[in-house]
Structure formats: C-alpha cells, structure tokens
Amino acid sequence: MQVRRLAAWTALPLAAVLGLAACGSGGSGGSGGSTPNGAVSIEIAEPQHLVPTNTSETSGSQVLAALFSPLVDYDAKNKPYEVAAQSVTTTDNKVWTIKLKPGYTFHNGEKVTSDNYLNAWNYGAYGPNGQGNSYFFEKIAGYDAMQTTDSKGKTVTPTAKTLSGLKKVDDLTFSVTLSQPYIDFKTMLGYTAFYPLPQAAFSAPGVLKADYENAPIGQGPFKMKGSWQHDSKVEVVKYDAFPGQKPKVNDVEFRIYQQLTAAYADVLADNLDVLPTVPTENLSTAPTDLGDRYQTSPMSSFQFLAFPTFQKEYSNPDVRRAISMAIDRDEITKSIFKGSQTSARSFVSPVVPGYRDNTAGDAGKFDPAKAKQLYTAAGGPSKITISYNGDGGHKDWVDATCNQLKANLGVDCVGSAEPKFADLLTKVEKKQPVGLFRMGWVMDYPSMEDYLGPLYSTGGSSNYYGYSNPQFDKLVKEGSAAPSQAAAIKKYQQAEDILAKDMPVVPLRFGQNTYGYSTKVKNVEVDLFSRVNLLKIESAS
Incomplete structure (x- = not known):
C-alpha cells in the first residue's frame, strides 16, 4: 500500500507525505537574518529530497517549482493548461502524445528533448531506485514489470528497466500508452514527479549521480545559486535563458x-518575507499583527475520521452515520481552529472540478437527538476510541470530538495517541483494534479521482478501513475511462453518492492556506499545494 499522500498534520499543511519532517518547520537560525542583494526570502522546512521523482513534500516541491517548469499547470478553475508542453493530446484517453515547446534549455545549457522526460520517468518508475513518487507512473504500460513486489506483496525480480508505454517520436515529441484509459492523465502531468532530468544528472544510463540533488539542474525560471545548504537555506537566481513567463524578482532564498x-x-x-503557514498559536492575533498582509487562500487538504469497517461494531452504516451526526463540526472549527479551516460535509475538496456541497446529506448535519436515536437502534458500541498520531497536533480537536460524542450519544469516548503516524498506520494495516482513527489527505493534482480511487476503491493504495463496494469501484473505473471530463465527473459524483450512503469515513474539515508576509514584498499568492507563486511575487519597492 502506498501512503505517501496521507497527511499526518492537522493545521500545518507543510507535507503531503507523512508530514513528519515538516511538523516543526522553522529555521535553524534564520532569525534576524537579512537576505543578500535584496533577495526575496521564503520560509520552508528542511526538504527530504530535491530529486523530482523522490520529492513528495511541500518544502521540497516549493524549491523544485523554482528550478523546473511543469508540462502543465492549472488555471483559475483548476483545469490543466500547457506550460512546457506545446500540446497533450489523445483520441482514446489511453495513448497520449506529448509535444514539447521548443527553446527550453537546462541551466547547464543542454537542450530539453523527449529523452530527458523518458530518462527521468524510467528512473522514477524503476522499483530498485526506491523513488518516493514511483507510483505516479503505475498507470503507464510496463510499470508492473519494473517493480520488486507483485500485486500480492511478494518479492520479485524486475523483468524490465524501462516503461514499455513510453516511446520517443522525435526530439520534441513522445507518446505515452497507459495500461487502461485515464481521462485525467493530462491533469496528472502538473505534478512534481513528471519533471525532466538533464543528461548531466546521470553518471550512467539509469544511474543518478549521488550528489545531483545537492545542486539540481532544471529547466525552470530559476537556477541554483551554489548548493543546498542543509538545515540553513537553498538559494536560487533568475535564469535569463528561460523562454516562459519571467519572474519579477531576481533572487529567492528559501x-x-x-x-x-x-x-x-x-x-x-521584516527579517523574513513570506511565511506560507502561520502557526496555530498565532492565528488569533495574525490579522492584527499583520493587517492585510495576513491572507488565506484555498488548499486541498481533507481531514476525516475513518471507521475500521472490518470490525463488527462499525460494520453497520447506521452506526457510522449516527457518529457523524453527533459531531458539531462548525463548533470545533470555530473554537479549536479559529476559523482557519472549514467544515467538511463532502468527500472531495471544494478545489476540484465536480465538487458538490454537502454530499453527505443528513449524515453531515449536526443533529444530536436523531444521532442518539439512530445509534441506539443500530446497537452502536458503548465505548468509542479515537486513535491519532501524537506528533501531528491532533489532541485538542480529538478531545473536543470525544466530549461531543459523550454528550450526544451517551457513550464513553477516549482519545488514544500513537507516537507517530507510521505507528498508527502499522496497527491499522495489521487490523489491530484502534477504534476510529484520524486521517488526512492532500491532493496530487486537481481531480475527483485522486480523492476517490486511492482512498475508497477495493484494495486502494490508501484504503485502510477495509471498505469495499463493487458498484463504487465500477463507477470510479468508468469515470477514469470516460470520453469527456463532463462524463467522468458524472460517474465520479455517482460514486461519491455511494460513499454518502455507506459512510466509511466521517468528513470533518477542509484546510486552507493561512499565510503572512513582510512589508518588503507584494502580490504574494500561495497555491493549492501551499507553494508561493514565484512568478507573481514582487519587491514592494
């Protein structure tokens, strides 16, 4: 099972993986430091990696967003549009042709060609390379033959080192054949894993240089200035030969x-220019402290409580609906999170096309009287445990939720903290009794399928609750293979309607960015992935 997109945190959206490294993101010393030559300074945590196919947390992807230009990006409606790609086309959603824009060069002067994408993707997909984003290539034909484990988790020897679905057409064109049709493949291409790598990144075919990520060479609007100074900073400078939209600042210090x-x-x-996430303890004072330099913007995080549906006491959907109805989401969002998050009553984020408000229906409404009646009739357990990871800042809201369940259902409820998110997942994987357990999700790209397939499909990569509904699986698969976005969304919405009936999880909250900046900068925007838009930020002077 892949778990890299699960989130361990509650209010600090700094990681899209397990969130462990980013839960305390703060400068080793940076306090009071001024940026050289008027460079814009942006807070990050120490990145885990700076190789595109191995970078799946926000701080690393923020740096890579400076160094690389994606094939596609997303417009105001979160639909993909071409950036480094000239076109991404298909007639059947299975065979895709990608044409690159001419004129792109890597920061060492190499021309960007199809080979740079093929080499990077094959490196990322090859199981023995252990790349954290490897699973993003699993939809491409030939992926299974490159892995060290089979579908049952058995260790196997890879029979191929390259994806059979990747074919070079010419220096600026290549084709991608998927194992089955997927309408959102173009949308996927905006993700970090799909950046190219220069020839200079490899010491031999398929062998990445050990020190590449200390000074990554990309083809984006900024290039490295020196090397990654671990636990201190990463500096980049504007790349003059970049053929795309030019940044408005010359230097950025992460x-x-x-x-x-x-x-x-x-x-x-005014000693740091941008803080992408205001600390929870400062949320109540930030509007006064910063004035209009404190801002919020949409992001994609989704927090929820999961039921171990394989356990008898939680196998009845009525029990699960009753628990959902007994939770006052709005009160917790207001009292614990100071309005920095919003109540969730749907199973996909408002930022993705196809989102509908309140798809959970009556199960999403706070109705303690009806909840207790339904819970009693369904024979719900007399004691409820809510397990959570103690390293993610969850205790306050879990305790508040337990207090509500005690009062509204007449049950005993306790919160149970596991030291780390990985510890909690290990217990759940082994089907050890943990009661309800908190989970979080951040999208990889704006698609309903990215919220539905991995979390709820039978055998889904992050389906830890044992949920299985053949009709749901069928609708998600039909949506992926649909001939148009409208047709796909219709199928995905029908699948979400099934979740509302089965309630394998309780939607709790959608996150948003809460950020602040100094008087020295303007036009600061933070995107759906909690990254500062480096093409829009300007010096205030």
Whole structure:
C-alpha cells in the first residue's frame, strides 16, 4: 500500500507525505537574518529530497517549482493548461502524445528533448531506485514489470528497466500508452514527479549521480545559486535563458526554519518575507499583527475520521452515520481552529472540478437527538476510541470530538495517541483494534479521482478501513475511462453518492492556506499545494 499522500498534520499543511519532517518547520537560525542583494526570502522546512521523482513534500516541491517548469499547470478553475508542453493530446484517453515547446534549455545549457522526460520517468518508475513518487507512473504500460513486489506483496525480480508505454517520436515529441484509459492523465502531468532530468544528472544510463540533488539542474525560471545548504537555506537566481513567463524578482532564498514561531517573529520584524503557514498559536492575533498582509487562500487538504469497517461494531452504516451526526463540526472549527479551516460535509475538496456541497446529506448535519436515536437502534458500541498520531497536533480537536460524542450519544469516548503516524498506520494495516482513527489527505493534482480511487476503491493504495463496494469501484473505473471530463465527473459524483450512503469515513474539515508576509514584498499568492507563486511575487519597492 502506498501512503505517501496521507497527511499526518492537522493545521500545518507543510507535507503531503507523512508530514513528519515538516511538523516543526522553522529555521535553524534564520532569525534576524537579512537576505543578500535584496533577495526575496521564503520560509520552508528542511526538504527530504530535491530529486523530482523522490520529492513528495511541500518544502521540497516549493524549491523544485523554482528550478523546473511543469508540462502543465492549472488555471483559475483548476483545469490543466500547457506550460512546457506545446500540446497533450489523445483520441482514446489511453495513448497520449506529448509535444514539447521548443527553446527550453537546462541551466547547464543542454537542450530539453523527449529523452530527458523518458530518462527521468524510467528512473522514477524503476522499483530498485526506491523513488518516493514511483507510483505516479503505475498507470503507464510496463510499470508492473519494473517493480520488486507483485500485486500480492511478494518479492520479485524486475523483468524490465524501462516503461514499455513510453516511446520517443522525435526530439520534441513522445507518446505515452497507459495500461487502461485515464481521462485525467493530462491533469496528472502538473505534478512534481513528471519533471525532466538533464543528461548531466546521470553518471550512467539509469544511474543518478549521488550528489545531483545537492545542486539540481532544471529547466525552470530559476537556477541554483551554489548548493543546498542543509538545515540553513537553498538559494536560487533568475535564469535569463528561460523562454516562459519571467519572474519579477531576481533572487529567492528559501530559508529553512525549525520552529514556525521563530519564522513568524521574523516576518513581523521584516527579517523574513513570506511565511506560507502561520502557526496555530498565532492565528488569533495574525490579522492584527499583520493587517492585510495576513491572507488565506484555498488548499486541498481533507481531514476525516475513518471507521475500521472490518470490525463488527462499525460494520453497520447506521452506526457510522449516527457518529457523524453527533459531531458539531462548525463548533470545533470555530473554537479549536479559529476559523482557519472549514467544515467538511463532502468527500472531495471544494478545489476540484465536480465538487458538490454537502454530499453527505443528513449524515453531515449536526443533529444530536436523531444521532442518539439512530445509534441506539443500530446497537452502536458503548465505548468509542479515537486513535491519532501524537506528533501531528491532533489532541485538542480529538478531545473536543470525544466530549461531543459523550454528550450526544451517551457513550464513553477516549482519545488514544500513537507516537507517530507510521505507528498508527502499522496497527491499522495489521487490523489491530484502534477504534476510529484520524486521517488526512492532500491532493496530487486537481481531480475527483485522486480523492476517490486511492482512498475508497477495493484494495486502494490508501484504503485502510477495509471498505469495499463493487458498484463504487465500477463507477470510479468508468469515470477514469470516460470520453469527456463532463462524463467522468458524472460517474465520479455517482460514486461519491455511494460513499454518502455507506459512510466509511466521517468528513470533518477542509484546510486552507493561512499565510503572512513582510512589508518588503507584494502580490504574494500561495497555491493549492501551499507553494508561493514565484512568478507573481514582487519587491514592494
């Protein structure tokens, strides 16, 4: 099972993986430091990696977004449009042709060609390379033959080193054949895993240089200035030969913090320019402290409580619906999260095309009287445990939820903290009794399927609750293979309607970015992936 897109945090959206490294993101020293030559400074955590096929957390992807230009990006309606690609076309959603825009070069002067994409993707997909984003290539034909485990988890020897579905057409064109049709493949291409790599990144075919990620060479609007100074900073400078949209600043310093509160203090003192996430403890004062330099924007996180549907006491959908109805989401969002998150009553984020408000229906409404009546009639358990990872800042809201369940269902409820998110997942995988357990999800690309397939399909990569509904699986598969976006969304919405009846999880909250910036910059935007838009930010002077 893949778990890399699950989120461990509750209010600090700094990681799209397990979130462990980013839960305390704050500068090793950065306090009071001024940026050289008027460079814009942005807070990040220490990246885990700076190789595109191995970078799946926000801090690393923020740096890579400076160094690379994606094949596609997303417009105001979160639909893909071409950036480094000239066109991405298909007639059947199975065989896709990607034409590259001419004129792109890597920062070392190499021309960008089809081979750079094929080499990077094959490297990322090859199981023995252990790349964290490998699973993004699983839809491409030939992926299974490159893996070290089969569908049953048995260790096997790869029989191929390249994806059979990748074919070079010419220097600026290549084709991608999927194992089955997938309408959102173009949308996927905006993700970090699909960046190209220069020849200079490899010491031999298929062998990445050990020190490549200390000074990554990309084809984006900025190039490295020196090398990655671990636990201190990463500096980039504008790449003059970049053929796309030019940035409005010349230099960016990604300053690495170990404590968000230290970064917040630096923003207030104008010693740091952008803090992508205001610390939870400063949310109530940030509007006063920063004025209109405190901003919010949409992001894609989704927090929910999952039921172990394989356990008898939670196998009845009425029990699950009753628990959902006994939780006052709005009160917790207001009292615990100070309005920095919004209540969730649907199973996909508002940021994706096809989102509908309140798809959970009556099960999403706070109705304690009806909840207790339904719970009693369904024979719900007299004691409820809510398990959570203790390293993610969840105790306060879990305790508040338990208090509501005690009052509204007349049950005993306790929160149970596991030291780490990985510890919780290990217990769930082994089907050890943990009661309800909190989960979080951040999207990889804006598609309903990215919320539905991995989380709820039978055998889905992050379906930890044992949920299985053949009709749901059928609708998701039909949506993926649909001939148009409208047809796909219709199928996905029908699949979501099944979730509303079965309630394998309780939707709780959707996240949003809460960010602040200094008086030295303007036009600061933070996107759906919690990344600062480096093409729009400007010096205030």
